[in-house]
Amino acid sequence: MTAIAEADNLGKRYGARWGLKGCTLSLPAGRAIALVGPNGAGKTTLLQLMVGLLRPTEGAVRVCGHEPFKQPADVLPRVAFVAQDQPLYSNFTAEDLMTLGAHLNRRWDDRLVRDRLRQLRVPLDRPVGRLSGGQRAQVALGLSLAKQADIVILDEPLASLDPLARQEFLQTLMEAVTESGATLILSSHIVDELERVCDYLVILATARVQLTIAIDEALDTHKKLTGPPSDLLALSSIHDVVVASQTPRQMTAVVKGSGRMLDPSWETHAMSLQEIVLAYLTRSRQEEAEPAAELAVR
Amino acid sequence: MSWLIWRQHRIELLFVLATVCLCSAFLAFEHISLVGTYSDLGLGKCTSAASPACSSNLQAFANQFGWLYVGIYWMLLLPAMFGIFIGAPLIAREVESGSYRFVWTQSVTRTRWFLSKVVALIVGAILMTAALSAVISWALWPLTRVEGILLLPTLNVLTTPLFDLTGAVALAATALALSLGILAGALTRQTVLAMVLTVIVFTAVRIPVASFLRPHFASPVVTTAAVSLNSDVPVVPNGAWLMKLGFIDGEGQTFDLIGVASARCQPYAADPTALQQCFREIGLRSFAEYQPADRYWLFQGYEAAIYAVLAATALLVAWSAVRWRLA
Numbered sequence: 001m002t003a004i005a006e007a008d009n010l011g012k013r014y015g016a017r018w019g020l021k022g023c024t025l026s027l028p029a030g031r032a033i034a035l036v037g038p039n040g041a042g043k044t045t046l047l048q049l050m051v052g053l054l055r056p057t058e059g060a061v062r063v064c065g066h067e068p069f070k071q072p073a074d075v076l077p078r079v080a081f082v083a084q085d086q087p088l089y090s091n092f093t094a095e096d097l098m099t100l101g102a103h104l105n106r107r108w109d110d111r112l113v114r115d116r117l118r119q120l121r122v123p124l125d126r127p128v129g130r131l132s133g134g135q136r137a138q139v140a141l142g143l144s145l146a147k148q149a150d151i152v153i154l155d156e157p158l159a160s161l162d163p164l165a166r167q168e169f170l171q172t173l174m175e176a177v178t179e180s181g182a183t184l185i186l187s188s189h190i191v192d193e194l195e196r197v198c199d200y201l202v203i204l205a206t207a208r209v210q211l212t213i214a215i216d217e218a219l220d221t222h223k224k225l226t227g228p229p230s231d232l233l234a235l236s237s238i239h240d241v242v243v244a245s246q247t248p249r250q251m252t253a254v255v256k257g258s259g260r261m262l263d264p265s266w267e268t269h270a271m272s273l274q275e276i277v278l279a280y281l282t283r284s285r286q287e288e289a290e291p292a293a294e295l296a297v298r
Numbered sequence: 299m300s301w302l303i304w305r306q307h308r309i310e311l312l313f314v315l316a317t318v319c320l321c322s323a324f325l326a327f328e329h330i331s332l333v334g335t336y337s338d339l340g341l342g343k344c345t346s347a348a349s350p351a352c353s354s355n356l357q358a359f360a361n362q363f364g365w366l367y368v369g370i371y372w373m374l375l376l377p378a379m380f381g382i383f384i385g386a387p388l389i390a391r392e393v394e395s396g397s398y399r400f401v402w403t404q405s406v407t408r409t410r411w412f413l414s415k416v417v418a419l420i421v422g423a424i425l426m427t428a429a430l431s432a433v434i435s436w437a438l439w440p441l442t443r444v445e446g447i448l449l450l451p452t453l454n455v456l457t458t459p460l461f462d463l464t465g466a467v468a469l470a471a472t473a474l475a476l477s478l479g480i481l482a483g484a485l486t487r488q489t490v491l492a493m494v495l496t497v498i499v500f501t502a503v504r505i506p507v508a509s510f511l512r513p514h515f516a517s518p519v520v521t522t523a524a525v526s527l528n529s530d531v532p533v534v535p536n537g538a539w540l541m542k543l544g545f546i547d548g549e550g551q552t553f554d555l556i557g558v559a560s561a562r563c564q565p566y567a568a569d570p571t572a573l574q575q576c577f578r579e580i581g582l583r584s585f586a587e588y589q590p591a592d593r594y595w596l597f598q599g600y601e602a603a604i605y606a607v608l609a610a611t612a613l614l615v616a617w618s619a620v621r622w623r624l625a
Contacts, residue, residue, distance in 0.1 A: 053625065085396065087398075087399055100301070107405075
């Protein structure tokens with residue numbers, strides 16, 4: 001696996017609060033990567049560090065082999081970025097923005113974005129501030145694709161879209177990714193439907209990376225087990241337990257691993273991507289709450 | 299970058315062009331009547347106010363057109379306008395609207411973005427100011443010459459507003475206003491606040507420099523003259539910036555009023571010859587302190603240098619805020 005982006009103990013502090021801490025990960029080239037996690041988990045911070053909008057407080061991030069903040073001239077031409085809420089010049093028309101893109105980028109495929117927007121019937125001569133949220137998202141996506149970058153980074157592209165526009169957007173995004181062969185990194189707090197576009201998963205929670213895995217593998221290796229109440233330690237000795245909960249009647253555990261449960265009193269269920277993500281987020285929340293709980297007992 | 303700069307600032311350019319044209323039209327219109335009256339009164343031949351005919355004609359001309367000094371006074375606002383409406387929003391508006399995340403992630407680095415914008419806007423603003431300043435100098439020359447002969451301070455080449463609106467100072471002040479606006483926007487990241495700060499800081503720099511530093515760029519020339527009954531003012535060259543007139547006695551004490559200075563000669567007031575004799579005995583002379591008009595470029599150099607250094611500093615700080623603090 002060739003890594004197109006790597007982070008090494010990357011951290012970013014805003015005043016006293018850490019937006020991202022101890023982030024170490026390696027993202028494979030040529031994949032469509034979903035960066036998921038709750039709001040405030042550090043997704044935007046990580047992505048803005050990757051395009052050099054932010055400066056790391058500690059550690060380092062390398063994109064296409066260069067540090068984005070220190071060597072912007074080496075990274076910027078190879079990365080296309082659409083920030084959250086698609087900030088564009090609202091008084092510019094799509095036509096203006098295409099001209100801007102052509103002037104401010106060395107590589108620029110004007111026909112690609114023009115054809116795409118015409119196909120989607122997005123008016124090219126109206127200020128983008130007066131377009132619908134879905135149309136604006138399409139303009140921003142089109143512009144990022146026209147840049148012909150090695151990596152296309154989209155920060156919460158679905159957040160501002162209604163369900164119908166979301167469907168449409170994911171459809172065009174999927175086609176575009178297949179065509180261009182670029183690496184796609186897409187952040188979202190909505191996991192639903194991401195499988196349609198993405199084949200790689202990064203879960204980010206409480207400012208830390210929880211999991212980095214191919215989506216196929218994630219679906220193959222994660223199982224939900226239900227069985228009689230039992231000792232969590234015993235379970236952990238055979239399985240890699242992500243999260244477990246217990247009621248007087250039964251125990252539920254999410255485990256990672258290819259091993260089978262031999263005890264017939266246990267049932268094994270396959271999990272959806274959304275359930276897997278949720279399991280990791282629950283674990284991170286528990287870990288976060290534990291020190292506080294201990295303190296309360298004392 | 300040049301296309302983006304044009305696209306984002308063309309309205310501002312149009313507005314500034316319109317303002318400069320309007321001011322120029324007004325000045326050209328006044329110029330016609332200035333030149334007409336000037337030649338009608340035959341003022342070209344008057345080099346001093348000594349002859350009674352020249353004196354009254356010069357005075358009449360100055361009275362008729364002296365108000366123009368107020369007319370150009372408000373043109374001092376032009377550099378401040380550049381700072382408020384072009385400088386302050388340059389970075390603040392990008393941050394407020396979030397569009398900096400769009401424009402700084404194109405292939406052009408933000409350092410190049412900053413440099414291109416700053417250079418283009420400062421050059422543009424300086425050209426506009428230079429145009430207006432050339433029109434002012436050309437349109438008002440008859441009035442400036444007449445006021446120079448009469449030693450009036452209102453349209454003197456070394457005093458506000460004429461000194462500030464012409465030469466290197468006008469250009470440097472424009473660069474300073476823009477730079478302060480850009481800096482305020484980069485630090486506050488709020489357009490309105492940055493606009494207010496721009497006005498405050500720009501005024502706080504210009505007024506003290508013009509009123510407290512400028513008179514001291516070079517020590518004034520002092521001339522004295524014997525006090526006689528028909529003339530008590532020393533000869534001061536045309537166009538000089540007259541800073542102080544007064545009386546000085548043999549012990550070096552200075553007085554504003556002849557009455558106070560010559561109190562000791564009061565007993566001889568009835569006899570002109572004895573009075574003159576008394577003046578001579580106490581060494582009473584009149585004196586004038588002034589900056590000669592030919593120090594114009596020296597003064598322009600000093601003041602423009604102050605503004606240019608401040609502007610360069612402001613831009614450097616603004617750049618480092620854009621590069622390091624907005625990250």
